Every structure is written in C-alpha cells, then in structure tokens.
Amino acid sequence: MTDKQQAVIIFNAGSSSLKFGLYAIHGNKPACITQGEIENLGNESSARQAKFSVYGNNTRTQLLALTTHEQAITCILERVEKDYPQLQLAGAGHRVVHGGRKFSTPVIINTRIRQQLQDYSHLAPLHMPHNLAAIDALQQQRPELQQVACFDTAFHRTMPEYEQHYALPPVWFERGVQHYGFHGLSYEYIASVLPEYAGSSADAKVIVAHLGHGASLCAMVQRKSVATTMGFTPLDGIPMATRPGTLDPGVISWFIREAGLSIEQVDELLNQQCGLYGLSGISGDMRKLLADKHTEASRAIDYFVHHTQRAIASLAAAIGGIDVLVFTAGIGENSALIRERICRQATWLGIQIDTDANNNNHRKISSASSNVTILRIPTNEEMIIAKHTLQLITQL
Numbered sequence: 001m002t003d004k005q006q007a008v009i010i011f012n013a014g015s016s017s018l019k020f021g022l023y024a025i026h027g028n029k030p031a032c033i034t035q036g037e038i039e040n041l042g043n044e045s046s047a048r049q050a051k052f053s054v055y056g057n058n059t060r061t062q063l064l065a066l067t068t069h070e071q072a073i074t075c076i077l078e079r080v081e082k083d084y085p086q087l088q089l090a091g092a093g094h095r096v097v098h099g100g101r102k103f104s105t106p107v108i109i110n111t112r113i114r115q116q117l118q119d120y121s122h123l124a125p126l127h128m129p130h131n132l133a134a135i136d137a138l139q140q141q142r143p144e145l146q147q148v149a150c151f152d153t154a155f156h157r158t159m160p161e162y163e164q165h166y167a168l169p170p171v172w173f174e175r176g177v178q179h180y181g182f183h184g185l186s187y188e189y190i191a192s193v194l195p196e197y198a199g200s201s202a203d204a205k206v207i208v209a210h211l212g213h214g215a216s217l218c219a220m221v222q223r224k225s226v227a228t229t230m231g232f233t234p235l236d237g238i239p240m241a242t243r244p245g246t247l248d249p250g251v252i253s254w255f256i257r258e259a260g261l262s263i264e265q266v267d268e269l270l271n272q273q274c275g276l277y278g279l280s281g282i283s284g285d286m287r288k289l290l291a292d293k294h295t296e297a298s299r300a301i302d303y304f305v306h307h308t309q310r311a312i313a314s315l316a317a318a319i320g321g322i323d324v325l326v327f328t329a330g331i332g333e334n335s336a337l338i339r340e341r342i343c344r345q346a347t348w349l350g351i352q353i354d355t356d357a358n359n360n361n362h363r364k365i366s367s368a369s370s371n372v373t374i375l376r377i378p379t380n381e382e383m384i385i386a387k388h389t390l391q392l393i394t395q396l
C-alpha cells in the first residue's frame, strides 16, 4: 500500500502537439495540479524545435529535439516523475475524436477496443492517428496504467433521429454513415458549468459556439445536445482554420472525375488546404488574419463571421428559439472583435452585445436590453476527461 497521492494524467494529442494535464484525486474529484503542452512535433529537423511549456503561475518553456508523440510522452512522464515524486499515476485519459456508432460513453481501452478505434481512424484523419499514437506510446511505456478513451462524438448521441440521420437509404445508416457531431467534450464541460453562469436559463434553449482551429456550434435543451453543425466527420459545418465546412457533396465527385484528384489528394485538400487558410492564402490562424492588412485576410474573416451567424440562426430554428448564446475556445474566448461582429449580424434574433463588457472579456457580455444572454465561458475539455477517467478507473 503506497502513501503517495494518487493522480491521473490526461492527453489531448493533435497533429503537431500534445497537450497534457495532471490531476490529483481528491475523494472522487480531480483537482488540476498542472497543465502543459508540447508544440511543433513532427518537425524532422534535429535542431531543438519542439516547444515544451508547463503552464501555471510561473509558466516554463523549453525547446527540445522531439519529433514523435512517443518521444513527447516519454518527456512528459519523466517531467512528472521528477517534479512530482509524491504522486502516483492511477490512470490516463485520452481525448479521442471519433467514437463512431459504437462508443457513446467513455471506455477503458483494451486490445479489442484499441482495434475498433483504428477502424474509425479514417473518419477523422487530422486527429485519430495522433490520438491513437498517444495511446500506443503510453501502452508501451507504462503498460500497467489503465487508459480511458473519451469521445468527442459521445455528447451528441442525445440528438433526435432526424438530426442523427442523413437523407440516405437506411442501409448506409446501418453501415455507420450518420451525423455524429464533434467537440462533445467541450460542450459537455460547458453544459456542466452553465448553471453557475446562467442560473435556470442553463436548461433553456442554448447555443454554444466553439470557435477554435476546429469550429462548430451545438444547440442544447436541458443541457443535452439537440443539433450540431459538424457531421459524419469534423469537416462539416462552419469554415475552420484549414477545413471548408459544409460543401455540396457534388464537389467531391467533381474533384475526382473532372479535376483528376485522387482520394488522398481530396482528403488532404479538404483537411489541410481550405477554410480560412484556403480563402486567404495567408493563414488559418485567426490572430494572424486579424493582424493582416490584405483584403484576402479580411475577406476570409468576413466569410467566417457570416457563416457562423448563419449557423446560429439555423440552430435556433432547430430548437425553436435562443435564450443563451455561449462563446468558447480560442477565437470565442479571446476575440472580442469576432464575437461582436457575429452578434451584430444576429441582432434580429434578439441578440444584443454590450460593447464594454465584451471588450473587457466579462463572463456576461449581453446588454441589459438583450433578449438573449450572451456568455463567454473558457472551455476545459481536459477537466471532463479527468472526471471520466477517474470515474472509470475507480469502478474497477
């Protein structure tokens, strides 16, 4: 029996980054000890290129010669052991983007489940291979550790049938072609804290705009997902950093038949070359576009704002109105200008922003006369993963 403090570690693996969080177990609740990130992975140069940051009161950053997720996991585990010798890891949780039809709740990963996750890899090629690389690296390095997969698709399994189905012959639904939705861990976190921000309105008609590199919106009633903009894959919905959002499906066959692109080229085009980056030819990063004076940059921003406010109206139609609008994720939490522009185009829905509150990044940013409460809520997907991980490993 050890007298060390038990803890869980959380990983959120992206294409070139690995975010992590360390949570102490207090009773049945996780308490965040530290969070950090290794960025710029996958860069083959032997120079010290990867940036390892540990966030907190005194954020520390170091440049390291790391290229793979496996090396990044080794580095994080070594750092945790060195900095926190009083902790013992009891389990690890992972963000896994696609849970397909099979997974509507978090699961403990075993060999069979690992194989099933592989089958969903092609449905989210920007994310799944990296999510799985982190799981495999941890399995290799710490095989005794229980690993839990938490799915971005799971939160949307409460959507009514007409939101989960496409207008396709049923055989395709049976084969797994359906409207899954993503960013569910972020929406679950927002749903969990919403009463603190909105009181009883939390259970009314709520639309959450998760605006980051990947971006989507979700309509909730009673804090459950009723409709969302992403679909079968995270390509659908509003335009994103490098993904186009909704596209006439006829464009895909045109790309292949008329433009002669291979399936791999189409995947690469739609996942990496479109969206804000494709439109502007400058960058997919909103901060860079806002700082850029070229008309291509402002055109891409206009497009993003237009389609986001249009999605708010569409989701309001899906739930018969809107009582609360929440902005979250990188753009939603940090760009007062984008929030203001989206709200100004949606005033006909009764949305009225308070400019001062918005510019000062307050929690509540709607004006007194607004029919809709507008909130800015920082998301915390890692906390939701920590909670689920703790719940599952303590049930064993």
Ligand code: ADP
Residues within 6 Å of the ligand: 211, 212, 213, 214, 241, 284, 285, 286, 287, 288, 290, 329, 330, 331, 334, 335
């Ligand atoms: P992801 O988790 O999907 O990688 P984030 O939620 O971190 O993405 O969001 C990244 C986006 O947020 C980028 O487009 C970045 O430019 C944007 N962003 C971050 N801070 C600001 C800011 N102050 N103003 C405008 N955009 C910002």
